[in-house]
Amino acid sequence: MTDQRINLATGLAACSLVTGLAAALGGRRKLGVFAAAAAAASTVLGQRNAKEAGELDSRVTAMTEQIRQLERAVASQVQNRMAAEDAVKSLSEQLFAAERRAGDASSAPIVINTSGEGGLTDAATGLFNHEYFHVALDSRIAAARRHLRPVAVALVQVVDGREGSDRPDAEPAIAAHALLETLRDCDTATRLADGRFGVVLEDTPENGAIWTLERVRRRIAQDHPNFTFWAGVACYPTHAFDVGPLIDCAEGALTAAYDWPQDRIEVAVE
Numbered sequence: 001m002t003d004q005r006i007n008l009a010t011g012l013a014a015c016s017l018v019t020g021l022a023a024a025l026g027g028r029r030k031l032g033v034f035a036a037a038a039a040a041a042s043t044v045l046g047q048r049n050a051k052e053a054g055e056l057d058s059r060v061t062a063m064t065e066q067i068r069q070l071e072r073a074v075a076s077q078v079q080n081r082m083a084a085e086d087a088v089k090s091l092s093e094q095l096f097a098a099e100r101r102a103g104d105a106s107s108a109p110i111v112i113n114t115s116g117e118g119g120l121t122d123a124a125t126g127l128f129n130h131e132y133f134h135v136a137l138d139s140r141i142a143a144a145r146r147h148l149r150p151v152a153v154a155l156v157q158v159v160d161g162r163e164g165s166d167r168p169d170a171e172p173a174i175a176a177h178a179l180l181e182t183l184r185d186c187d188t189a190t191r192l193a194d195g196r197f198g199v200v201l202e203d204t205p206e207n208g209a210i211w212t213l214e215r216v217r218r219r220i221a222q223d224h225p226n227f228t229f230w231a232g233v234a235c236y237p238t239h240a241f242d243v244g245p246l247i248d249c250a251e252g253a254l255t256a257a258y259d260w261p262q263d264r265i266e267v268a269v270e
Contacts, residue, residue: 122191125176133190133198138243140188140202141236151236152201152209153246155192155254158220159228163261169195170227178219182212196254206267209233213265221263230257234268 122129128136137153144151158175161167175197179189188200201209210233217229232254240246249268257264 122172124172125191127176127179127197128188128190130190130193130198133188133192133200134243136188136190136200137198137246140200141241141243141246143202144236149203150205150238152199152204152206152233153235153250154199154201154209154213154231154233155247155250156197156199156213156216156229156231157195157254158197158230160226162226162228167228170224174224174227175216175220178216182216182219187212204235206233206235206238209235210265210267217263217265228261229263229265230254230260231265232257232268233265239268239270 120128120132137151140151143149156175156179158170159167160170172191172195176189176191179197179199183189183199183201186202187204188202190198190200192198199213201212204212213231213233217231220227220229232250232252234240234246234249234253236246239249253266253268257266
């Protein structure tokens, strides 16, 4: 449309020039008036074309700026993606190292150390100990990040008695046996330094963790109805993204379970 108006303005200007020359040569007044009108029309069209050209330049400038902003945004996204890939690579390397340590620990002969120094198992139960609990949880969370899977961690305490605040811990071998008989091969049961039990459930959401612990509770209650079973559950990524905060969430849930005198399984608050 702009090109057509430019051509029209050019034609009117040429027409006014020819008409004006003809009027000057022939002395005809009508031709002179027509030439003046053509010149005015040419001027008007020229002004419109100049205005439209200015608006077009403004639009081109705005579009150019938008393109530059888009290019900067794309460049930023590329940098973020590269940073994310580097982070995933780092986590993968950490996972590989943790799994290698765990694999070496599982395949090597384990010497039970009653002092708790240098060994990976608990002397009283034969379960993995406090140090292995942290290694296993770190390894499972790293794998969960890579494969977008949930991980559940539970802290468990079993005491002898159904009433009172000074009930002693139950025989640890009984709870350890119930855990080993209930958990899957991919899950991890450990005995912590304070006498409680730490459980890591791979590829397990909240409801699956609750059902697993309920099966453990029933197995213990079947032969020892006088025991009290408490458990606190937290899940990755629902409650936390790292080992420390996830254990803190499970600790808070277990503390809430202590408020109940009877058996209780509590889930961390989101």
